[in-house]
Amino acid sequence: MVNSADTFCPVTRSAKILGSRWTSQILRDLLLNDSRRFQQLQTSLVGIAPNTLSDRLKMLEAERIVERRFYEDHPPRAEYVLTERGRALGATIRAMRDWGNKYPD
Amino acid sequence: MVNSADTFCPVTRSAKILGSRWTSQILRDLLLNDSRRFQQLQTSLVGIAPNTLSDRLKMLEAERIVERRFYEDHPPRAEYVLTERGRALGATIRAMRDWGNKYPD
């Protein structure tokens, strides 16, 4: 949980999103690919359980970072794309990646 | 925990550090102030328990993001400062802050 002081810190709000496991990888995939299917994400994020992926996508949808496009075909189809808010997180993801690359270990 | 695939993703390594609670605030304080005492941090991070602050500082020290300078005076004194690695995280913190400010809610 996060107390009320945290709630008003812009850094903490970003950390809350980027800190939960798998989210940074989901964002990385969507930044690179524009659109991804549920299965594609599950394949790319080796080891993620379907319920966890579902939870994470719902959280990102609730935060209006990803948009879910669902088509009731047979078999059904779902596509996830970044919103403008989501694409704007690219700068942070890149800063994180740059730091991680510069200081491996 | 983090699996082996995660370990090699630079974004994930950053997320591991920035994702745990209080770390982004600790870094923010140290980016603004050069040097902080244990008590100063505890006062600034309203609501943090001393063991949690201690854990977080040890983790940041293990990651060589902060340096601990301890003086055996009476009473004893400890100062925490960012290393070069730590200061380099400033770019990420700023990107997170900018995103959080641009998209409040």
Next chain:
DNA sequence: CGGTATCCCTATTGATACTG
């Protein structure tokens, strides 16, 4: 002052089976 030592709680994550 600058922490440790304990104990506890619950949020997060995951494995597995199943459904429209």
Next chain:
DNA sequence: CAGTATCAATAGGGATACCG
């Protein structure tokens, strides 16, 4: 295919008391 339901494990975080 795209998820949900259920149940279990554990790690993260916190409250409190105490120590050198």
